[in-house]
Amino acid sequence: MCAGTAGFMQGSGRDAKSEKQYANRLFASGEKSMNKFSDMATFVAVVEAASISEAARRLGATKSIVSERITQLERYLGCALLERGRPLRTTEPGLVFYKSAVQILEEVEFAEESVRDSQSSLRGALRIVVPTSLLASHFGPVLTTFAARHPDLCLDVEAQNRIGNLQDGQYDVAIRTGELPDSRLVARTITANHTLVCASPAYLDKRGTPTHPGDLIHHDGLNNCNFEPNGMWSLMVDGKYRSFRIGRRMRADSGAVLLEAVRAGLGLAILPTFVAADAILSGDVVPVLQDYAPCGGRISAVYRKTVGTPPRIKVLVDHLIEEIGEPARWDTQLINSGLVRI
Numbered sequence: 001m002c003a004g005t006a007g008f009m010q011g012s013g014r015d016a017k018s019e020k021q022y023a024n025r026l027f028a029s030g031e032k033s034m035n036k037f038s039d040m041a042t043f044v045a046v047v048e049a050a051s052i053s054e055a056a057r058r059l060g061a062t063k064s065i066v067s068e069r070i071t072q073l074e075r076y077l078g079c080a081l082l083e084r085g086r087p088l089r090t091t092e093p094g095l096v097f098y099k100s101a102v103q104i105l106e107e108v109e110f111a112e113e114s115v116r117d118s119q120s121s122l123r124g125a126l127r128i129v130v131p132t133s134l135l136a137s138h139f140g141p142v143l144t145t146f147a148a149r150h151p152d153l154c155l156d157v158e159a160q161n162r163i164g165n166l167q168d169g170q171y172d173v174a175i176r177t178g179e180l181p182d183s184r185l186v187a188r189t190i191t192a193n194h195t196l197v198c199a200s201p202a203y204l205d206k207r208g209t210p211t212h213p214g215d216l217i218h219h220d221g222l223n224n225c226n227f228e229p230n231g232m233w234s235l236m237v238d239g240k241y242r243s244f245r246i247g248r249r250m251r252a253d254s255g256a257v258l259l260e261a262v263r264a265g266l267g268l269a270i271l272p273t274f275v276a277a278d279a280i281l282s283g284d285v286v287p288v289l290q291d292y293a294p295c296g297g298r299i300s301a302v303y304r305k306t307v308g309t310p311p312r313i314k315v316l317v318d319h320l321i322e323e324i325g326e327p328a329r330w331d332t333q334l335i336n337s338g339l340v341r342i
Contacts, residue, residue: 037108040101042069043081047098050088058170106306122312123152130175132159133255133275134299138330139175142323146316153312161226161253173313175320177272178227178297186309187300190320191328194273194340195296196280196287197235203265204286210268213237213244213292220267221246225253233270235292259285270294273340277330280339287339299324 045055046066056066074081081094090098112124130139135157147155158171180187199209210216213235221231223246231248234241249267252258255275262269262276263284271285279285301317303309327335327342334340 037105039069039073039076041105042066043073044098044101044105046070046082046088047090047094052088110306110308110310122150122315124312125154125156126312126316127156127158127170127172128175128316129158129160129171129173131177131255132161133272134175134177135159136256138274138324138328139320142320145323146319149319150312150315172303172310173316174302175299176302177299179295180298180300180302185302186305187298187302188317188321189298189300190317191299191324191326192331192342193296193299194331194334194342195270195294196273196276196340197233197268197289197292197294198259198262198271198276198280198285199268199288200262200265200284201286203262203267204288206265209288211289213242213289216244216246216268219246220249222249222258222261222267222269223251224255224258224270225251228270233294235289235294237292241295272296273334274299274328274330277334281333281337290339290341293341299328 042055042059042061045059046052049055049058052066052070053063056063059066070082077093077097079093080091081097083089083091128143130143135143136159143155143157147153175190176187177193197210207219210219213233216233221228221233223229223231229251231246232243233246234243236242246268250258250261252261255272258269259271259275259279261267262271263279268288273280276285280287301320303313331340335342
């Protein structure tokens with residue numbers, strides 16, 4: 001269940017078995033001409049978007065069509081599923097129906113994928129979201145190779161720096177960096193995400209080289225909006241991560257933009273090595289404070305928990321792990337040079 005729906009879904013008081021039996025009774029009779037799966041999927045989309053308009057946008061349909069489907073579904077079941085107010089809320093029967101509909105749709109999807117996989121070919125669409133800098137620098141070619149190996153599979157790849165919500169069904173797989181606390185999702189590690197505090201030689205000549213995280217307050221910070229929005233950096237000191245303030249010079253949600261700002265001598269930035277490796281090896285950028293390494297966490301493939309992992313997702317993630325490697329290709333020379341410590 002996505003975070004956006006948790007606020008208006010309250011427990012029905014039934015156990016899981018009785019909930020499913022109740023939903024089955026609601027859906028057991030009616031016109032055979034009704035497309036049950038399509039209307040279930042529409043209802044689930046509305047609940048998870050908490051908005052008929054937003055659900056229509058995600059489904060690529062008009063608001064009137066989505067509204068009519070919900071009305072038809074309620075007429076078919078003989079009860080109201082939604083309380084049409086602000087915010088949109090489920091009724092008790094609507095909550096029961098939503099929970100079972102999600103499970104049924106997941107089981108149908110898994111069954112379809114299993115059959116497709118048994119035919120030794122992957123078909124259909126696979127929606128992937130990747131951080132912009134990671135897609136441009138390394139994942140683009142890897143995904144292209146994957147698409148070439150599976151001609152019947154249509155990849156829908158989106159570059160996005162903000163963390164998307166997989167629970168709303170917009171994406172099948174998200175590539176994420178850092179630590180992943182959401183236990184409602186499955187996360188498979190692709191490789192380690194090493195990060196370094198970086199500056200240009202010109203900046204260090206002008207402002208001096210920091211030797212301790214406490215020196216950061218006297219320096220200009222180039223901050224990532226997604227990880228250091230308030231100008232506080234978390235660095236390892238005496239075996240523990242501590243927060244240190246750095247002067248605010250610039251903010252961006254793109255590692256590539258921050259790298260160019262570092263190259264221009266605007267300040268210090270925490271950069272992932274998948275963005276900065278070439279610049280470090282060329283001498284354009286210099287790592288500092290290496291004894292106080294920031295925690296980069298992992299680069300992971302993240303997807304929703306289902307009855308079974310859809311084959312197309314499993315094959316994609318296996319491909320990414322194999323092609324990227326551990327250590328990652330972009331880290332190998334940095335590790336050999338002692339610039340990245342593992």
